[in-house]
Amino acid sequence: WNAAEATGSGTGVLGDTKTFETTYSGGTYYLWGQSRGEGIKTHHAKNASYTSPKLPGTLISSTTNTFTDGAAVDAHAYAEKVYDYYKLVHGRNSYDGNGAAIVSSVHVGRSWNNAAWIGTQMVYGDGDGMTFRPLSGDLDVVAHELTHAVTDTTADLIYQNESGALNESMSDIFAAMVDSDNWLIGEDVYTPNIPGDALRSMSDPAAYGDPDHYSKRYTGNEDNGGVHINSGINNKACYLIAQGGTHYGVTVTGIGRDKTAKIYYRALTVYLHPSSTFADMRQAAVQAATDLYGASSPEVQAVKNAYTAVGVN
């Protein structure tokens, strides 16, 4: 049998219909797209834990090329969208720049209220229906996880303390650039019974208890030294660069999402390194903006003012 490329369709976590690449082989269709890099494959973990050697699990199949597993449909379709974002916007072929295969597993764990990049693949929990719906149901989350793979193959920011907060912020930043209708993270899958809330906010990190100024950074040991907490400081800086605003008396004139994304992509892939601090982040963003737009550009000024506004000088 040859493995023929096909177009499948299915219903996502939120009940929306979408199409995506599948492969036909031996009378069966598989959640396996072949046109992007070395391919995109989506598997069923059958409740195996994210640490289980049973991962990735079974490649998800259908005899009709119609897929009814919402978590699988979204994990697969959103992986395509994130691949396309990095290829078309930044010229990057998959997360490693070399077409690496993108592998996901859904139904990981039992009612697991989380998701992750485990170094080799993406894994998604189903949530317990109260804290989360199946987490692949939000494009933010898929883009966040795949961006961890981009970071790991570029700056490789150490996942603790300040470098870890920057690692987290890079994932939130590109999640917001891909799922570009707002500056919230996880809003589509977080607390299904509570409308309008999110896991994190980049426009107002404090709305969810995260710091929006360096003087308010968490210095304890929880969460690998607050990687999902102190990310709020850099997330706010990114928001200010893109949208502008006055923060703790410092005014920033926004330059828009697209230029902001280019600055952070260049900072991440050229200037940041494993032990980068927030001070290094400011310098990397200033240098990236200088390379792209010139030393005396409004883009460079926006970067400088945004980092001053969040207390990183």
Ligand SMILES: O=C(O)[C@H](CCc1ccccc1)CC1(C(=O)N[C@@H](Cc2c[nH]c3ccccc23)C(=O)O)CCCC1
């Ligand atoms: O990628 C990441 O940074 C997070 C990876 C979490 C993880 C780490 C190590 C092993 C397993 C899982 C997953 C996400 C996250 O931000 N998790 C946070 C918030 C969170 C999600 N579910 C939770 C349940 C309890 C407490 C906190 C959480 C965390 O794990 O802290 C990213 C987008 C949405 C979920």
Ligand SMILES: [Ca+2]
């Ligand atoms: Ca969002």
Ligand SMILES: [Zn+2]
């Ligand atoms: Zn993360």
